[in-house]
Amino acid sequence: MxxxxxxxxxxxxxxxxxxxxxxxxxxxxxxxxPPHEGKAQPETGLHIFTLEHDRQERRYALYVPAQAGEAPLPLVFSLHGGGVVLEDQLGTRYKSPFKLWMDLADREGFYVVYPEGLPGAYGKPTWNDCRADCTVSSSADDVGFLLQILEEVAAEHPTDRRRVYASGMSNGGFMALRLAVEAPDTFAAVAAIGAAMPAVSGCGAPRCPLPVLFMNGTADRYMPYGGGTLSNPPKASHGTAMSTPDSVALWADLAGARAEAPVHYPDLDPDDGGTVTRRDHTAGGRVWVRLYTVGGGGHAAPSLRERYSALFERYFGHQNHDIEAVEEIWRFFRAAAPAQGPAGR
Incomplete structure (x- = not known):
């Protein structure tokens, strides 16, 4: 027992x-x-990635803000100008007003994507925008590339798909305008610096209104404020563009928007060779088109903090120091109505 x-x-x-x-x-x-089904907690800071698009390996940088978490955040594409490599857009070697997107992202809470174009006629990164008479840029499917980046980022990071924006300088500005024409259901607003609508377009006319911002200098030799032939390098063509006022009118008419009284900004730096005037075009209580005319400004993004060298200004003209370009653009983006579609991924 x-x-x-x-x-x-x-x-x-x-x-x-x-x-x-x-x-x-x-x-x-x-x-x-894992804290959320199959997703790693996002690491904040700057990350550089490669992806394959149309059998080519391509690069982009993603900045994840300090406040990233499980709540969906807006996303801003910052598109470089022709001939500018990714590292220069990020400001790792030279002054770049566009590096300030990262500071702004930490403060306001959004992702920043810095994509890189493919080599064009001179072996430097370019974007295949809508200028049908431009022979400098590559012939890549850049719209498809940018949309693929968006899908890849949104698959890993909670992204508010109703608040996706594109901003670009020069060739990048023309590319942002192509996105407005061809992907208006994806982008809630776009901004173009040193760019206008193409005079000879390979993309057709815009089919629906979208909030658009232009920021152009009246003394820009590379992208004339009054339109016409863009400054051309040897053995290639940058094509032609509409005037800045005509580009504004095209988008304003599409939205049925009318011009408001101009706003003159304080001349904070009397030595920078110019001043800034803003003019909104509104309809239904919304700003559909915003134009920043940089009087005396060259082919350069205005900035208070990231000031270009005298050598840069010798080639590209005066840089205005009365406003911070990315701050002004973000205010416009933030006020734009969200795009149609689901908020989450």
Missing amino acids: KQVLFLRLCAGILLRAAGLVLWLGALAACAQA
Whole structure:
């Protein structure tokens, strides 16, 4: 009898021990579960990625703001000018007003994507925008490339798909305008600096209104404010563009918007060779088109903090120091109505 009781006692102890092991194992498994279904917690800061598009390896940088978490955040594309490599857009080697998107992202809470174009006629990165008479840029499917980046980023980071924006300088500005024409359901607003609508378009006319911002200098030799032939390098053509006022009118008419009284900005730097005037075109209580005319400004993004060198200005003209371009653009984006579609990924 004692032997039977002893065996039953041992069996009970072993069963309890086995149960404890199973419970601890389950607890450990719970502790190791990811915070949100199959998604790693986003690492903040700047990351550079490659992806394959149309059988070509391409690069882009993604900045994840400090406040990134599980809530969907807006996303801004910052498109470089022709001949500008990714590192220069990020400001790692030279002054770049566009590096300030990252500071702004930390403050306001949005992702920033810096994509890189493919080599054009002179072996430097370019965008295939809508200028049908431009022979400098590559013939890549850049709209498809940018949309693929968006899908890749949104698959890993909670993204508010109703608040996706594109901003670009020069060739990048023309590319942002192509996105407005061909992907208006994806982008809530676009901004173009040193760019206008093409005079000879390979994309057709815009089919629906979209909030658009222009920021152009009246002394820009590369993208004339009054339109016409763009400054051309040897053996290639940058094509032609509409005037800035005509580009504004095209988008304003599409939205049925009328011009408001101009706003003159304080001349914070009397030595920068110019001043800034803003003019909104509104309809239904919304700003559909916003024009920043940079009087005396060259082919350069205005900036208070990231000031170009005298050598840069010798080639590209005066840089205005009365406004911060990315700050002005973000205010416009933030006020634009969200695009139609689901908020999340």
